[in-house]
Structure formats: structure tokens, C-alpha cells
Amino acid sequence: MTASQPPRIVIIGGGFGGLSAAQRxxxxxxxxxxxxxxxxxxxxxxLYQVATAALNPSDIASPIRRxxxxxxxVEVLLGEVTAIDLEVKQVLLADESIPxxxxxxxxxxxxxxxxHDEWAPFAPGLKTIDDALEIRRRVLFAFxxxxxxxxxxxxxxxxxxxxxxxxxxGVELAGALSEIAHHALARDFRHIDPTQARVIxxxxxxxxxxxxxxxxxxxxREQLVAMEVEVRTGQMVTAIDADGVSVGTERIEARTVLWxxxxxxxxxxxxxxxGVPLDRAGRVRVNPDLTIPGRDDVYVVGDLAxxxxxxxxIPGVAPAAMQEAVHAAKNIERTLxxxxxxxxxxxxxxxxxxxxxxxxxxDLGRIKLSGLVAWLAWLFIHILFLIxxxxxxxxxxxxxxxxxxxxxxxxxxxxxPARRPVAEPEDREPGVIAGKSEEPGRK
Amino acid sequence: MTASQPPRIVIIGGGFGGLSAAQRxxxxxxxxxxxxxxxxxxxxxxLYQVATAALNPSDIASPIRRxxxxxxxVEVLLGEVTAIDLEVKQVLLADESIPxxxxxxxxxxxxxxxxHDEWAPFAPGLKTIDDALEIRRRVLFAFxxxxxxxxxxxxxxxxxxxxxxxxxxGVELAGALSEIAHHALARDFRHIDPTQARVIxxxxxxxxxxxxxxxxxxxxREQLVAMEVEVRTGQMVTAIDADGVSVGTERIEARTVLWxxxxxxxxxxxxxxxGVPLDRAGRVRVNPDLTIPGRDDVYVVGDLAxxxxxxxxIPGVAPAAMQEAVHAAKNIERTLxxxxxxxxxxxxxxxxxxxxxxxxxxDLGRIKLSGLVAWLAWLFIHILFLIxxxxxxxxxxxxxxxxxxxxxxxxxxxxxPARRPVAEPEDREPGVIAGKSEEPGRK
Numbered sequence: 037m038t039a040s041q042p043p044r045i046v047i048i049g050g051g052f053g054g055l056s057a058a059q060r061x062x063x064x065x066x067x068x069x070x071x072x073x074x075x076x077x078x079x080x081x082x083l084y085q086v087a088t089a090a091l092n093p094s095d096i097a098s099p100i101r102r103x104x105x106x107x108x109x110v111e112v113l114l115g116e117v118t119a120i121d122l123e124v125k126q127v128l129l130a131d132e133s134i135p136x137x138x139x140x141x142x143x144x145x146x147x148x149x150x151x152h153d154e155w156a157p158f159a160p161g162l163k164t165i166d167d168a169l170e171i172r173r174r175v176l177f178a179f180x181x182x183x184x185x186x187x188x189x190x191x192x193x194x195x196x197x198x199x200x201x202x203x204x205x206g207v208e209l210a211g212a213l214s215e216i217a218h219h220a221l222a223r224d225f226r227h228i229d230p231t232q233a234r235v236i237x238x239x240x241x242x243x244x245x246x247x248x249x250x251x252x253x254x255x256x257r258e259q260l261v262a263m264e265v266e267v268r269t270g271q272m273v274t275a276i277d278a279d280g281v282s283v284g285t286e287r288i289e290a291r292t293v294l295w296x297x298x299x300x301x302x303x304x305x306x307x308x309x310x311g312v313p314l315d316r317a318g319r320v321r322v323n324p325d326l327t328i329p330g331r332d333d334v335y336v337v338g339d340l341a342x343x344x345x346x347x348x349x350i351p352g353v354a355p356a357a358m359q360e361a362v363h364a365a366k367n368i369e370r371t372l373x374x375x376x377x378x379x380x381x382x383x384x385x386x387x388x389x390x391x392x393x394x395x396x397x398x399d400l401g402r403i404k405l406s407g408l409v410a411w412l413a414w415l416f417i418h419i420l421f422l423i424x425x426x427x428x429x430x431x432x433x434x435x436x437x438x439x440x441x442x443x444x445x446x447x448x449x450x451x452x453p454a455r456r457p458v459a460e461p462e463d464r465e466p467g468v469i470a471g472k473s474e475e476p477g478r479k
Numbered sequence: 480m481t482a483s484q485p486p487r488i489v490i491i492g493g494g495f496g497g498l499s500a501a502q503r504x505x506x507x508x509x510x511x512x513x514x515x516x517x518x519x520x521x522x523x524x525x526l527y528q529v530a531t532a533a534l535n536p537s538d539i540a541s542p543i544r545r546x547x548x549x550x551x552x553v554e555v556l557l558g559e560v561t562a563i564d565l566e567v568k569q570v571l572l573a574d575e576s577i578p579x580x581x582x583x584x585x586x587x588x589x590x591x592x593x594x595h596d597e598w599a600p601f602a603p604g605l606k607t608i609d610d611a612l613e614i615r616r617r618v619l620f621a622f623x624x625x626x627x628x629x630x631x632x633x634x635x636x637x638x639x640x641x642x643x644x645x646x647x648x649g650v651e652l653a654g655a656l657s658e659i660a661h662h663a664l665a666r667d668f669r670h671i672d673p674t675q676a677r678v679i680x681x682x683x684x685x686x687x688x689x690x691x692x693x694x695x696x697x698x699x700r701e702q703l704v705a706m707e708v709e710v711r712t713g714q715m716v717t718a719i720d721a722d723g724v725s726v727g728t729e730r731i732e733a734r735t736v737l738w739x740x741x742x743x744x745x746x747x748x749x750x751x752x753x754g755v756p757l758d759r760a761g762r763v764r765v766n767p768d769l770t771i772p773g774r775d776d777v778y779v780v781g782d783l784a785x786x787x788x789x790x791x792x793i794p795g796v797a798p799a800a801m802q803e804a805v806h807a808a809k810n811i812e813r814t815l816x817x818x819x820x821x822x823x824x825x826x827x828x829x830x831x832x833x834x835x836x837x838x839x840x841x842d843l844g845r846i847k848l849s850g851l852v853a854w855l856a857w858l859f860i861h862i863l864f865l866i867x868x869x870x871x872x873x874x875x876x877x878x879x880x881x882x883x884x885x886x887x888x889x890x891x892x893x894x895x896p897a898r899r900p901v902a903e904p905e906d907r908e909p910g911v912i913a914g915k916s917e918e919p920g921r922k
Binding site: 180 | 535623
């Protein structure tokens with residue numbers, strides 16, 4: 037890097053935050069490097085649909101490289117950042133280090149098992165395509181195993197599905213599993229009746245969707261119960277193993293347990309060094325302008341950033357990540373033009389959670405919706421989002437298209453679904469983001 | 480099983496053969512059990528399109544259980560048959576044995592590395608969805624690694640793709656890889672030019688598509704060369720490792736090697752016991768009525784069966800497997816009615832192999848086609864096939880559909896893509912089906 041070269045902006049993470057930042061910087065006189073350990077951007081709000089076999093991975097994921105193909109000031113690198121060295125202004129990969137003049141860290145969050153990492157193999161979480169395919173495999177296999185099982189108790193355990201955590205992802209998974217059992221698979225077996233499957237949704241706090249207003253939590257519970265999901269709130273999981281779950285002194289025999297309860301910040305935050313304050317969940321406490329304390333060239337955005345607004349934390353949702361990313365990019369552009377940085381302001385446009393067919397809840401500020409109308413709003417917004425994001429509908433013409441244009445719709449590296457090692461193996465208390473059992477209120 | 484129960488027909492394998500047999504028996508007064516180790520039937524002729532990221536797994540695979548949902552005399556079991564016990568008339572699974580009155584074995588073929596099983600990890604073959612996803616992962620990752628590689632020689636090795644075997648699958652893979660490099664990825668990278676990728680197709684025999692007539696082999700070669708594939712015939716591979724391929728004394732540095740050269744019969748055939756003759760490739764020499772010697776209740780069909788007709792072996796192609804399966808089912812029906820069994824007669828409707836966009840060869844008896852017209856024939860026939868097989872076009876409406884009907888389009892258990900152990904670890908000479916470098920001439 038010589039002084040005459042354009043400033044080098046490195047973005048870590050190709051999720052909603054990282055991608056938004058890169059796109060916002062499309063006219064910046066800079067050399068941008070976006071690094072992600074996956075080759076694809078993921079439309080995470082629909083990931084549960086891949087886990088429950090409604091959608092294909094490529095329907096909700098798109099190669100980052102293709103999305104940024106025409107943006108000539110960006111290069112995309114497939115690689116895992118292991119540390120950030122603020123002293124020498126470099127990000128470190130396994131076999132390479134990349135210098136930066138400005139840095140945007142947008143690596144998001146991962147699962148947290150509340151200090152019980154030994155539960156991970158028995159209760160996979162849902163953050164990546166591989167996670168989704170692993171959950172799909174387990175759920176479908178459970179019905180196959182039940183069909184072959186002669187012992188009634190063991191068969192029952194195969195047909196019992198426990199979801200831990202009743203945030204939006206837990207609620208979606210519970211609803212979708214119930215639909216699979218009651219509709220998709222209902223007539224496919226000879227020895228079992230899939231409609232006899234039990235779907236149990238466990239939540240530690242007193243109500244489902246705990247970050248929603250109470251009336252919508254109640255609506256969500258009603259809709260779940262109508263779909264024959266057993267909703268149990270105020271229940272703390274004390275053990276998970278290959279055969280089931282313990283809730284206090286009660287034992288639930290279940291061969292399939294899914295984890296939708298804990299979120300912890302990406303461990304990369306800790307490599308920023310002692311000068312950078314983290315909150316209990318491991319998130320970086322950023323300045324109002326989204327820089328980190330003591331640095332005007334390093335930004336943290338999205339689920340990894342911790343910032344209060346009007347006395348309340350900004351939620352870890354996709355719209356917040358995108359707004360923060362665009363704001364950080366603007367502040368870098370201002371700095372390049374010699375202008376001062378501006379503080380960030382989050383605009384909450386509302387929250388939506390879907391439960392199943394024609395079942396959802398929506399909190400649009402003064403307007404609270406539930407049932408069919410909330411579900412239609414959810415469907416509309418998500419189809420709209422997916423269109424923006426190049427996919428969906430395009431999928432409809434994918435085969436014909438790939439013949440006419442040579443384009444490849446399914447260019448995803450999904451890798452082996454072996455469980456990724458859990459993020460927090462140290463003695464430090466695992467950082468659970470309070471009030472955020474997982475990414476709440478996406479829209 | 481008491482005597483009053485309907486006769487029990489067990490079918491092993493849910494490929495073209497096994498599924499056709501089950502469907503043909505839909506009106507048989509019998510209790511049918513179809514066993515497969517995958518939960519899905521695979522439209523194998525399009526598997527290379529999954530490997531090359533044009534199609535999603537669920538576009539070419541369909542749950543066997545769903546396909547047979549309405550056929551009440553069939554049950555589907557997910558499981559791997561480890562042996563067949565002809566004495567007691569049972570098939571053995573890991574934890575279960577299933578009695579039969581009639582048996583149809585349709586377990587097909589697997590890869591063969593010509594006695595070099597140590598090549599398997601470096602040169603994956605293409606038989607299953609997992610194989611296809613593994614190949615896709617390697618191919619896409621190679622371009623990503625090349626983008627990050629600074630050393631020119633190593634970068635070159637990442638951009639060199641070797642396909643061993645120029646039967647239909649090898650030809651298809653070579654053509655598709657060339658298209659990916661020259662079109663799909665052409666503009667997506669900053670440091671490499673994907674169009675500089677080398678695609679090398681190696682074939683031991685003197686020409687590509689060796690089971691086709693010579694004029695079509697020549698046409699295929701011309702079309703491959705026009706697509707910038709390096710076609711090398713009469714070249715024997717002597718070594719494969721992580722860094723490349725040795726061909727005689729020549730060394731080709733290539734980080735991606737794909738295996739499309741050897742086919743060996745399913746090892747299940749050997750568990751039939753000493754009384755059942757196998758050919759050199761491990762296939763079962765069946766009687767003209769498709770039963771095995773000495774038994775009137777056990778049939779072998781598809782790639783696992785070895786039978787000559789007019790002095791030539793019946794080829795290991797999907798149409799032959801389906802015709803044999805239907806014939807075996809008819810012979811069982813005749814036996815149940817007290818009629819004698821009839822000999823099988825294969826009707827060859829021709830062979831088609833595709834190379835790339837608007838490039839293919841077709842041998843329809845007296846009519847030989849190549850180029851665009853052959854490709855259109857290929858496209859037409861495959862779309863027709865996929866429609867019959869419930870998929871494709873339906874895929875177009877899959878998302879909307881899954882919302883309206885609760886159906887799940889992507890219900891596939893694909894499991895971990897870790898390499899399955901190669902089938903022939905014994906000292907026995909690995910059975911390579913002569914003249915059948917892999918499934919030739921599908922249509």
C-alpha cells in the first residue's frame with residue numbers, strides 16, 4: 037500500500053450489515069475488501085423454511101461475489117478472520133493479513149448454550165445453511181426412524197420434538213414442525229401416524245415472543261395452541277442429552293431437540309483488545325457514531341454492536357443492522373471528505389413474527405396485528421425483500437434461465453454439516469444477550 | 480407372517496428399477512416393502528447439474544415415500560440392506576431382518592477406482608446427491624482459493640480441473656465446468672480470470688463416449704474442443720493425489736479432480752452366496768426371465784443384473800433398468816396367478832449424451848444427431864421425464880404451492896457429504912464393467 041493508493045476499507049461479514057455497508061460505499065473513492073467465511077449472503081429470516089424443507093438453500097442465499105459483481109471498487113474474499121490487530125491496522129486470516137485504513141466489523145452473533153456447550157450436539161441451533169440442513173436431516177430422519185421402531189416408548193420419543201426458546205425462530209420452528217407432522221407427512225407412513233407427533237415449545241420467561249408486547253405474545257400462544265403445539269413458558273431446561281430434555285425434575289423423552297434460545301456475540305470482538313469495552317453478551321459498546329472507543333477508523337455494526345437509544349438497547353434485528361451499516365459507511369465517506377462523523381439514530385419500523393399458515397403477529401407501533409392479516413403482511417414483506425435480494429420469483433425461472441444465460445442459480449458452498457465447534461469454550465461466563473433469546477422481531 | 484396373509488414382496492433399491500417395480504405392482508394382491516438407504520429417488524441423469532450448481536438437489540430428487548404415498552400395498556423403509564439370506568428368505572438390515580416371498584434386488588452400481596481406492600478422497604465420483612454437493616463445493620472453492628492465491632503456479636493448479644473418464648457423465652461434467660468458468664463466473668473475480676481455467680478430460684480408450692458409434696464420438700470431441708475443453712484420449716491415469724494427476728510420466732498439477740471412470744456392481748450381490756454366479760464386474764448373471772439361477776422367487780434388475788441379448792450385454796442405462804423392473808414385476812404377478820414366467824427382451828430406444836449449451840449427441844438407431852438438434856432432443860426428453868417424475872415445472876410453483884397445500888418440496892435427507900467408504904476394499908480384483916466406463920447412453 038503506497039500513499040497514492042485509494043484508502044482501503046475492510047468489511048468483515050457478508051450478512052445484512054456487511055453487505056449493506058459495501059453497497060452503500062459503491063461510489064466511495066476507496067478500495068473495499070469484504071471478507072466472509074461463507075461464499076453466500078443469507079436471508080436469515082427464512083432460514084427456518086430451509087430447516088423445515090419448504091425452501092431450498094439457494095432460494096434464500098446468494099453468492100456475495102455475484103451480488104457485488106458490478107461494484108468494481110469491492111473485492112470479495114472467502115476466509116475466516118481470526119483476529120483484528122488495531123495496532124498495525126490489519127485483520128488476520130489463517131494464512132494472510134489484510135491492512136485497512138477503515139474497518140467495519142459486522143460479524144454478528146452465534147449460538148449460546150448458556151454455559152452448557154455440551155448440549156450443542158444434541159440440540160442444534162439455526163444460524164447457517166449447514167445448521168438448517170442438519171435440522172432438516174434430523175427432523176425427517178426422526179419420522180423414518182419412528183416408522184421402523186417397534187417399541188412404543190422409543191417410537192414416541194422419535195415422534196417428540198422439543199424446541200428450546202420461544203423467540204421468533206423458536207415460534208416459527210414449532211409452527212412449521214407442527215405443519216409438517218399434520219399436513220406434509222400425514223399420509224406418507226404406514227406404521228405411524230405423523231399427526232400424533234408432539235411438538236413442545238419451551239420458554240424460560242413467562243411468555244412466548246418475550247420482547248413483543250404482551251397482547252401479541254398472548255395471540256401468538258393462542259395460534260400455536262390452535263396448531264397443537266404444546267407451549268410451556270416459565271420452564272428452565274436443566275439438561276439435554278441424546279434421549280431428551282430435563283425441565284426441572286421432569287424428563288421429556290425426545291430424540292429431536294432444537295435450540296433457539298441463546299445468542300452470543302461473535303468471538304471476534306474479544307480480539308479487539310483490552311481497550312475496547314464489551315457488554316456481558318460479548319458485544320462491543322460502540323460510540324453513538326458507531327466507532328469503537330478511542331478509534332475513529334473502526335466501526336462495529338449489527339448484532340455485534342451494543343448501543344442504547346432513549347434508554348433502551350437497539351435490538352439485534354436485520355433492519356437495525358442494515359441501518360447501522362449504512363450509517364457507518366456514510367461516516368467513512370464523510371471522513372474521506374474531511375467532514376465530521378454523525379451520531380446514529382435507529383428507526384424502528386416494527387416487528388413481525390410468523391407462526392404458520394395464516395398465523396403471525398405484527399407490531400407496527402400503534403398498530404398490532406395477528407392472524408391472517410399479520411401473516412399476509414409478513415408474506416408480502418418477505419417476498420418484497422427476497423425480490424430486492426435478487427432471489428425468489430427469479431427462482432421460478434431458474435432452470436430455463438440457466439440455459440439461456442449460463443447463469444447458475446445454486447452457487448452455494450454449504451460445506452459439511454458437521455457441527456461447528458461452539459464459539460465460547462473459555463472459562464469466561466458465556467455471554468447471553470439478555471432480553472434477546474434470539475434475533476427478535478425481524479421484518 | 481401367517482399363511483393367510485398376502486405374499487410379501489421385498490424390493491431393495493429406490494432407483495429407476497426399484498421404483499418402477501413397485502409402481503408396476505400397484506394392483507398386485509401383495510404386501511410390498513421397498514427399502515432404500517436414501518429417503519429419495521434420484522433422477523440421476525441430471526445429477527451433474529446439481530454438481531455444477533445449476534439445479535438444487537430437490538429439483539431432481541423426490542421422497543420415495545411421497546411418490547408411493549397413494550399406493551397402499553407398499554411400505555417404504557429407510558435403511559441399508561447388509562445381506563440377503565436366501566436360505567431363510569430374509570433380507571438383513573443392521574437391526575432388523577425382513578422376510579420375503581419374492582425379492583427384487585435393484586441396488587445398482589457404485590464407483591470403482593480400478594483397484595486404487597486410495598484415489599477416492601482426491602477424486603470424488605458422482606452417484607448421489609451428497610457426491611454432487613461435494614463436487615460443487617470443491618469446484619466453487621477452487622475459484623475462491625485461486626482468487627486468494629498469490630503464487631502463480633499454485634493459482635494455476637487451483638484453476639485446473641481434471642475429469643477422469645469420458646463417458647456421458649465425464650463429458651457432461653467437462654462441458655458444464657467449462658461453461659461455469661467461461662460464463663457463470665467470468666466477471667465475478669478481481670484477481671483471477673476464470674476464463675483462464677483449464678478443463679482437462681482424460682479417457683483411457685481411444686475416443687470419448689466409447690460406447691457410442693465412432694461418428695458421434697468425433698462430434699462430441701469437436702463440440703468439447705469448441706468449448707475449450709482439453710480432450711485427451713488413450714491416456715491412462717497412474718496416480719492421483721491432493722495436488723494433481725499423473726498420466727504415464729506426465730504430471731498435471733490440479734487441485735480439483737473428478738472421477739467419472741469406473742462403475743462396479745453393488746457389493747450386495749456377493750451376499751447372495753456361492754450358488755449365484757457373478758461376472759467380473761460383480762454383477763449377477765441372471766436367467767432370461769431375470770430370476771437368479773436356482774431360484775424362481777428372486778429377481779435382479781438394473782445395473783446389478785448381467786444379461787446378454789443377441790450376443791451383446793444389455794447396457795446399464797435407466798431405460799433398461801426400468802424395463803427389467805417392470806418385467807420382473809410382471810413375472811411375479813404371473814407366478815401369483817399360476818402362470819409361467821416369460822423371458823425379458825430389451826427395447827433400445829436410443830442414447831443421448833449432452834455436452835453443454837446447444838451441444839449434444841444422439842444415437843436413435845438409424846438417426847444420428849449432434850449439436851443443437853441433439854441438444855433440443857435431450858432437453859425435451861429430460862423435461863418430459865422430470866414432469867412424469869413430479870418435479871420440474873412443479874418446482875416453478877413450489878414456494879406458492881407449499882403455502883397453499885402444506886406440501887414440502889425439498890424433503891430430502893442428504894446427510895453429511897463426508898466420503899462414503901469405497902465399496903470394494905477386499906483383495907478381490909475390483910470389478911470394472913468392461914465397455915461401461917460409467918452409465919452410458921441415458922435417455
